[in-house]
Amino acid sequence: MKPRFSIVLALLFPFLAAAGPSAVAQSADPHDLYEQRCAGCHSEHAGEFVQESVLREDGKLMGRDGGMSVRALLSRGHGKLTPAQVEVVLAHFHEILDAGALFRDNCVICHGRAVLFARSHLGMKDGVLVGRYSDRAVDDFLKSHGRLEGSEISAVVKALSNQVTGETYRLN
Ligand code: HEC
Ligand code: HEC
Incomplete structure (x- = not known):
């Protein structure tokens, strides 16, 4: 099926995108929301999905294939989110794009892909991101x-921590 055609289908028949247990109906956690409402049909990680399928134009999130506003798509029932959950997901997508752009513009030249750098050089210690061998806290180091x-x-x-734990989203 051509992407554009299936987007039209997804728009006309929002209940097709209505899968997911009602337990998350009230959830405001973007990772739970993505996992429960979106990952079934899209990439496992929100970061991958955003990098592959979402663009920002004039500060607005747009579908890469369909050129649709993501806000409009979700507001019409795609993914079956409440209006508040739509805001949570949109904010999370912005966060992913922001972190991705920061890493790309400031770090990639020396460290390469975030996911590989994080997994080979960094680790979590008591919930804090540290250099795997140096043991120093990354947020201090980055000052x-x-x-x-x-x-x-x-x-x-935050984004690098996600690469290490692999639980939530990947940058690139
Ligand atoms: C039942 C399956 C299904 C679910 C659940 C679903 N989608 Fe989709 N989504 C699709 C299909 C099919 C398309 C159109 C084809 C494509 O681009 O993959 C689409 C398209 C999109 C697009 C446009 C992509 C582009 O390149 O233009 C975005 C953005 C999107 N979905 C976001 C979400 C989000 C966020 C959620 C969770 C809240 C979600 N979708 C849940 C099936 C689903
Ligand atoms: C000009 C090249 C360069 C750039 C740009 C750069 N780094 Fe580094 N980075 C290095 C080198 C070389 C080291 C290892 C030397 C050291 O530990 O001081 C390092 C070390 C680190 C460490 C320490 C790992 C440890 O073992 O403690 C972290 C974390 C890190 N960089 C993150 C970043 C991030 C995030 C950015 C972008 C905001 C960035 N770096 C930009 C060259 C660079």
Whole structure:
């Protein structure tokens, strides 16, 4: 089936995208939401899905194949989210694109792909991202390494932590 045609189908028949247990009906956790409502039909990880299928144009999230506004798609019932859950998922997608762009612009040149760098050089210790051999906390280290500032550091640390644990989303 051609992607554009199936998007039309998905729009006309939102109940086709209505799979998923009602236990998540109230969930506000973006990882639970993605896993329960989207992963059945799309990539296992939100990060992969966003990198492959979502673009940002003028600050708006758009489907890469269909060129549709993601907000419009989800608001019409695709994935069967409540309006509040739509906001959670959209914010999460922005977060993924932000972290991906930061890593690409500031780190890739020396460290290569985030997922490989994180898995070979970093680890989690008591919930804190650390250098696997140096044992130093990455958020402290980045204050004087890599030219990120403020919230950019926490965004990248969060994304790299996700690469290490593999539980939530992958960057690239
Ligand atoms: C029942 C299956 C199903 C579920 C569940 C589902 N989708 Fe989809 N989705 C599709 C199909 C089919 C398409 C159109 C073909 C394509 O691009 O993969 C699509 C298209 C999209 C697109 C447009 C992609 C593009 O390249 O234009 C986005 C964005 C999207 N879905 C997001 C989501 C999100 C977010 C969720 C969870 C809240 C979700 N979908 C849940 C089946 C599903
Ligand atoms: C100009 C090349 C360069 C750039 C750009 C760069 N790094 Fe590094 N990075 C290195 C080198 C070389 C080391 C190893 C030397 C050291 O540990 O001080 C390192 C070490 C690290 C470590 C420490 C790992 C440990 O074992 O403690 C982390 C974490 C890290 N980089 C993350 C980043 C992030 C995130 C960015 C982007 C914001 C970035 N780096 C940008 C070259 C770079």
